[in-house]
Amino acid sequence: QVQLQESGPGLVKPSQTLSLTCSVSGGSISRGGNYWNWIRQHPGKGLEWIGYIYYSGRTYYNPSLKSRLTISVDTSKNQISLNVTSVTAADTAVYYCARDLSGRGYFDSWGQGTLVTVSS
C-alpha cells in the first residue's frame, strides 16, 4: 500500500517561492505507469489540479500556473517536489500530492495534505 506524505513550510511570504516535497513509501516512484500529481484546495473551496511528473522527469503543468511552476523528481529519495514562484495570497491552500496509478487520470492514493499560507 503506497503512502504519500507532503512536507514543507506552512508560511511563505508574498513574492517568495513555495517549496514542498512529497515522500513516497511502500512503492517505488520509478514504477512504470505511475504519474505523480500535485493538487491544491483553497480554504473552503474545491480542488485544482496543478500538474504531474512521470519518473522519467516528463511534466505537464496546469496552463494557468505554468509560468510559475516547477515539479521535479528525485528517484534516489523516492520524492517529488513542487516549487511555485512569486506567490500571492491566492496561493494559500492545502497542497496534496496524489498518484495516478495508470495514467488514466484518476487519483487512487493521496497524501494527507499540507496547508501553506502566504502572508507577510
Next chain:
Amino acid sequence: ETVLTQSPGTLSLSPGERATLSCRASQTVTSNSLAWYQQKPGQAPRLLIYGASNRATGIPDRFSGSGSGTDFTLTITRLEPEDFAVYYCQQFGRSPPMGSPPVTFGQGTRLEIK
C-alpha cells in the same frame, strides 16, 4: 477547459435514504475518464469511482456510478452515517484544447444529515 457542474450544491437526507448526485460536463467526457471522490473535513479526497462506473478498491457496493457523454451520476443507496461528506466529480482529457488543463474537478456536492 471542460467545466464540471455538480448538482445539487447541498443535499439533505437521512440515514437509510438514497442519494443521487449529478455531474454535468460542458463537453463530452469519455466514460473511462470520469471519477468520483469523497472528502470528509480535514481529510484528503478518497477515490470512490473511476471510469464512470467502476468502484475503487474497498468501496462498499452501496456506491455506484453511471452515465456517459456529458451527464454522470453517483448514487448511494441506504445512506450510512459515515457517508455524509462532500463529493467531487473529476474528468481527465488526454488532448485538452490549448491553454486548458487536462484535469478538472466539479465544485462539489455537500451531503448533509437531515
